[in-house]
Every structure is written in structure tokens, then in C-alpha cells.
Amino acid sequence: MRIALLTEGGYPYAVGESGVWCERLVRGLGQHRFDLYAVGRPSVTGASLPLPPNARLVRAADSEGTSGNLLERAALGPARAARRAYGRRDRRRFTEAYERLATGLCAEEDTTGDTADGLAGAFAEGLYGLAELACERGGLPGALRSDDAVRALEAACRAPGARRGAAAAGLPDHLAFAEHLDGVLRPLSLDWYEEDALGAADLCHAAAGGTTALPGLLAARFFGTPLLVTEYGAQLRAHYLSGTGADRSAPLRTLLAALHGRLAAEVYRQAALLTPGNAHTRRWQERCGADRDRIRTVHPGMAADRFDGVGEDEESGDPATLVWVGRAEPAKDLVALLHAFAEVRTRQPDARLRIVTVPARDPGAELYLAQCRALAAQLFPDEAAGAHAVGENPVSFEELGGPEAPTLEDTYASGAVVVLSSVVEGFPAGLVEAMFCARATVSTDVGAVVEIIGGTGLVVPPRNPRALADACLALLRDPGRRYRLGAAARARALELFTVEQNLAAFRGIYLELLSRAPVRHRPGDGALFAHPAEAHVPGSWTPRAVTAGTGAPDA
Incomplete structure (x- = not known):
């Protein structure tokens, strides 16, 4: 199985709990091939951990948007600069998508589920619209910081029914939010969404939610690749508790909280399976709208x-x-x-x-x-x-x-x-x-x-x-x-x-998710009988329950 492992500033570069867990996962599941995608690693060049034979670093993107592999990062330059400047049609497409995203962020939710679902849907439509534009045009070259984006955000903040905190936002808040949004949505402009990159993966496994899982979210959108999200601490909770934004204004904090909340909810909604590391993280995911049927607690493994x-x-x-x-x-x-x-x-x-x-x-x-x-x-x-x-x-x-x-x-x-x-x-x-x-x-x-x-x-x-x-x-x-x-x-x-119970859990989860996914033939895979004949037969092939002691299936 070919696994695209998405990490944030982590394996194979970082040291810490996330990097250790990723290394144990890759080395412990040696029967699978792991393609590593490092999101948001530091821009400074640092020593990386040695990779086992079943893993390779396919892409890496630092905080400045540089994208490439370990050996070619310096030669590739900035991540997916646009092939040419946006014309009138592309600018209109960007503005429409951005307006939908801004409406989903700024509008105040009431107590009815329909309104909440509608705002989440507006955010998702805007997000995927921007992603499709970036895919077709080679990226979003400064568009997220453009005057069109700032005007669209300002209009959404002042529209009837906007959040009270967002309505008080001024121009400095709009500009600061545009800069932050550019960093959060940078994965949209990476050159990762090709048939030989994420398009070749059987499964995307994100080692965290939020921005880390965003490339997997787009792979699910573009290629139908199942997305597995593992969180040993809720990213949204970490954002709320972070003290780095203490100097930000209240309206800006309102907009940023709405952005990270919407992104987390969309990741949870689209993931094929969520594997929180504990019940505390699981409760956070459920509060963000995650379906309980797609949540399975997997405790982190530690060397005993x-x-x-x-x-x-x-x-x-x-x-x-x-x-x-x-x-x-x-x-x-x-x-x-x-x-x-x-x-x-x-x-x-x-x-x-x-x-x-x-x-x-x-x-x-x-x-x-x-x-x-x-x-x-x-x-x-x-x-x-x-x-x-x-x-x-x-x-x-x-x-x-x-x-x-x-x-x-x-x-x-x-x-x-x-x-x-x-x-x-x-x-x-x-x-x-x-x-x-x-x-x-x-x-x-x-x-x-x-x-x-x-x-x-x-x-x-x-x-x-x-x-x-x-x-x-x-x-x-x-x-x-x-x-x-x-x-x-x-x-x-x-x-x-223990590490053993953690590996056993993910070994079974990988096979389960792959069994649910449709078979995808790729040019040049070349392996005879790689896909069993029964995989082409329509209908469910899940074995029915067997009655204990009789060996016969239930009627």
C-alpha cells in the first residue's frame, strides 16, 4: 500500500513526540510504502532523520512557501508561482470563491442546524473554489493579499448578520487576517496535486488536523483518496490556548478563531476516519461536528x-x-x-x-x-x-x-x-x-x-x-x-x-480504509494481478456475521 504521510514541521526533520511517533509508524509498518510530505517545516536547513527503505521524502514546504524534495529544494524555488497574471475571468472566479469563504467565516450562526450547515457549506465551497483555481492557474500569486480579497472580507464583515466581533474589524485587522490566511492556505498553491504525487497515493494519513491535513483534504477532493487524520492533541484547542496572539485585537481574534474552526470542521467532515489519541481529543472533535461513527480512539504508543x-x-x-x-x-x-x-x-x-x-x-x-x-x-x-x-x-x-x-x-x-x-x-x-x-x-x-x-x-x-x-x-x-x-x-x-498496540491498530485501519476505497488503476503500475477480480464486482463484499457455535451466517 502507498501511504502519503502528512506531517507539520515534523518527520523526518523535527525531534519531538510527533517525529518519534511518525518514525515508529514508518519503521513498524515496513510492508507499506510511505511517501512523506512535510508541511511547514522551518526554512533553515537542518539535519533530518535517516529514512528506512520503505520511506522517501517526496515533498517539503517551509514557512515561506518553498516546495521541493530533500535534494532539489534550492533549485525548485517558490511554490507554484502562477504561469501568468490573472485575467478578468480568473479574477472574477477568485473573487466569487473568496466571497463565499468570507461569508462562511463572518456570518453569525444561530441555534438552527440548517444555518450552521449552510455557513459551513459556504466556507467549503469557497475553499474548494480557490483550490481548483490554484490547481489550474499554478497557484494563488498574492491574490489572498490583494485589494479584491481585502474588499471582499470587509464587505462580509459589515454585511447584515455578521458576527459582532467581525463587524468591528477595521482595515488593519483585514490586512492582518489576509496575511494569516495566506499562510494557512499556502498548501493550496503547492505542486503536490499531481498524478505522480498525492494522486498516486492509496491513502493520505495526516499526523495532525488543520493546515497539516489540508493537502489530504484536497487529495480527497481531486482524486477521491481516503483521508485518515490522527490527532494526539486537538489543533483547534492548541490555537485557542496559544499565547502568541495576545497582542491581536478582539475582531482579529474573532476572525482567526472562525477560520481555524471552519477548517477543522471541514477536515473532520471529509475524513474517512479520525483516530484521536484519547477521549479528551475525541470530545473536541465531536464538538466541531465530527461524526461519531467515523471516530476511533487509538492511544499513542510509547517504548516500554x-x-x-x-x-x-x-x-x-x-x-x-x-x-x-x-x-x-x-x-x-x-x-x-x-x-x-x-x-x-x-x-x-x-x-x-x-x-x-x-x-x-x-x-x-x-x-x-x-x-x-x-x-x-x-x-x-x-x-x-x-x-x-x-x-x-x-x-x-x-x-x-x-x-x-x-x-x-x-x-x-x-x-x-x-x-x-x-x-x-x-x-x-x-x-x-x-x-x-x-x-x-x-x-x-x-x-x-x-x-x-x-x-x-x-x-x-x-x-x-x-x-x-x-x-x-x-x-x-x-x-x-x-x-x-x-x-x-x-x-x-x-x-x-505500547508501540506494539499502536502499530497493530494502524495496520488494521489501513487495510480497512483501503478495502472501502474504489480500485484505481494507474498507468504503468505494471503488477500482474495487483487488483483481484472480485474488486470489480459491484455490491458489498463485507462478510456477514457468523452465528457463534454454528459456523453458519445469520439469516
Whole structure:
């Protein structure tokens, strides 16, 4: 099977969770051929991961619109510049399509489903109209930032029934939105929609929704290629929570939220199957209008073997030590954790807390970490002068990879209880790692925490230091309960969250989607008997259910 894998700034270039998952998928499903399409990778040239024999980088597009393959990127130049300037007819086609798209974005929805469906349909018509124009004319050369586009957007914002926030938008907002829209819709102008590119794929698999899935959306439109969308965190949620647009005006934020909401809804509506990584992401997809019948939760796979040494020795670690591991950022709520530990320390004086941070490039992480250090010094004034080392100070701040915490395995093995204190989470991978290590956990009820824990750990409300302290003390004072919960956590993690179960799920999904898709003969495929004869017979060939114990099909 030929899979077009769509990634955003990820495999084979980026390091991180998305890149690791893509690499495991490609290497684990070696019987399939993977054509990699990297959307939005950085414009600077960076080292790429080595590709296995069953994968090749077909296209890549950076944030400036440069498109090409790994070896020819510099020679190809900008992505699909127009063959010639738009004439009157093409300008009219662009304006009509853009007006439909802008109407779908700016009009206010009421409580009736018909109106909502009509606006979503208007957005979709405008989007596909622009895509067809770009395909025929070689791209959208600055048209999305043209005066015609700005005037069409301004008219849609001021039309009767427009969103209240959009109606207040001024010219600076219209220009800023046009610039953002040009970046979001850049995949429309890429040279990916040819018979030897996405047109040759049996299946498009997008590693995220939104802009990443847009080329797959167009491949489904132009070629009928099934689209599979995997999300381990809802892109729309990430856009809403992003702090990068804090300086934007309220009308501009309204327009951008409408754009990303409409695009997400169209991707969910057209995808053959959605595979969220957890129930939290699944709920976001359903809120955006995704059909429940086309959603199937597939938990992300994580390498469990690296934690075998810790998981098989549940008695390791200091029985009075709490461990926290993660990125230092306000969403992790280390402030609440420190206040909770002050309560723990009052009631159990020998308790210790290790805060192990993952190295981050965000300059705000150091500032937040400095604030947390200052708070720890205030909460433990008599011991603040001591060295920050486990055994000498009740709270230690360390960095993963340092001498005190060289590896994750060593970090989790050092304590009896692993704590997660976040106020915002998607799928907390660190919690699964602690479960692989057979550690009892105390977590706040955010994101997919309850789904992951499943009764094998204690869960408390977020922003509640007293509840967090009580749960930690309950486990610190009961070694037998810690052991039972840790063993159950490891068994659950090995059943649900391994690389093997993730690969097995996608192996079956690929075959299922291909069996539904119509057979497409391509010139020069040349393989004798590549398509079985029964594939040409009309009607359903899905086997009927077999009655248990009789071996006969149901009547």
C-alpha cells in the first residue's frame, strides 16, 4: 500500500513526540510504502532523520512557501508561482470563491442546524473554489493579499448578520487576517496535486488536523483518496490556548478563531476516519461536528522496554520522596505543588520533593523556574540555605540529563510517588512513563488523566493544594497500597500504551480504509494481478456475521 504521510514541521526533520511517533509508524509498518510530505517545516536547513527503505521524502514546504524534495529544494524555488497574471475571468472566479469563504467565516450562526450547515457549506465551497483555481492557474500569486480579497472580507464583515466581533474589524485587522490566511492556505498553491504525487497515493494519513491535513483534504477532493487524520492533541484547542496572539485585537481574534474552526470542521467532515489519541481529543472533535461513527480512539504508543528495569523492581526508591517531571511552565502549576508539599512536610517531616525539569528552549521557562525557586525559599526558610541536593533540602530543582537525574529511568526509580499537578494537559506522556515504572501516581483531573489512570492512581481536582497534599500523604504512609497501585498501573500501561498496540491498530485501519476505497488503476503500475477480480464486482463484499457455535451466517 502507498501511504502519503502528512506531517507539520515534523518527520523526518523535527525531534519531538510527533517525529518519534511518525518514525515508529514508518519503521513498524515496513510492508507499506510511505511517501512523506512535510508541511511547514522551518526554512533553515537542518539535519533530518535517516529514512528506512520503505520511506522517501517526496515533498517539503517551509514557512515561506518553498516546495521541493530533500535534494532539489534550492533549485525548485517558490511554490507554484502562477504561469501568468490573472485575467478578468480568473479574477472574477477568485473573487466569487473568496466571497463565499468570507461569508462562511463572518456570518453569525444561530441555534438552527440548517444555518450552521449552510455557513459551513459556504466556507467549503469557497475553499474548494480557490483550490481548483490554484490547481489550474499554478497557484494563488498574492491574490489572498490583494485589494479584491481585502474588499471582499470587509464587505462580509459589515454585511447584515455578521458576527459582532467581525463587524468591528477595521482595515488593519483585514490586512492582518489576509496575511494569516495566506499562510494557512499556502498548501493550496503547492505542486503536490499531481498524478505522480498525492494522486498516486492509496491513502493520505495526516499526523495532525488543520493546515497539516489540508493537502489530504484536497487529495480527497481531486482524486477521491481516503483521508485518515490522527490527532494526539486537538489543533483547534492548541490555537485557542496559544499565547502568541495576545497582542491581536478582539475582531482579529474573532476572525482567526472562525477560520481555524471552519477548517477543522471541514477536515473532520471529509475524513474517512479520525483516530484521536484519547477521549479528551475525541470530545473536541465531536464538538466541531465530527461524526461519531467515523471516530476511533487509538492511544499513542510509547517504548516500554526502557523502563523494564524499574518496573520489575517495585520496591526501589526512597519511600519518602515525591517526584515531579516535566517542562517548567505555568500550565504545570508548580506553585500549587509547592504549597501542597509544604502541607505534606508539616505532617511528615521526612518527606522530600524532587522537581526534575525537561530542558526547554522557551525563555519564559527560566523565569517561571526562578519564581518557583523563590517560592520554595519562602516556604522552607530554615532550610533554604542548604544545597539543592536530595537528602539535604526538602525540595530539589534539577534538570533531566544532569548528574542528579541522568535519565528518566533513574528519576522515576528514585521516588515512591510520582505527582502531576497540571491545570492544562492533553495526553500526559510522563504519567504513562511513571506507570511503566510501576509507580503509584497522584494527578490532577485534567485532559486525558482519568482515561490514562483508569483507577490505578489517585486523582484530585486541579488548583487544590490541600487535596493534592492529602493524596500524597495517603500513599506515602501506606507502602502496601503504593505497591498494589503501581503494579496495576504497569499492567494497564503495558496493555494499552505500547508501540506494539499502536502499530497493530494502524495496520488494521489501513487495510480497512483501503478495502472501502474504489480500485484505481494507474498507468504503468505494471503488477500482474495487483487488483483481484472480485474488486470489480459491484455490491458489498463485507462478510456477514457468523452465528457463534454454528459456523453458519445469520439469516
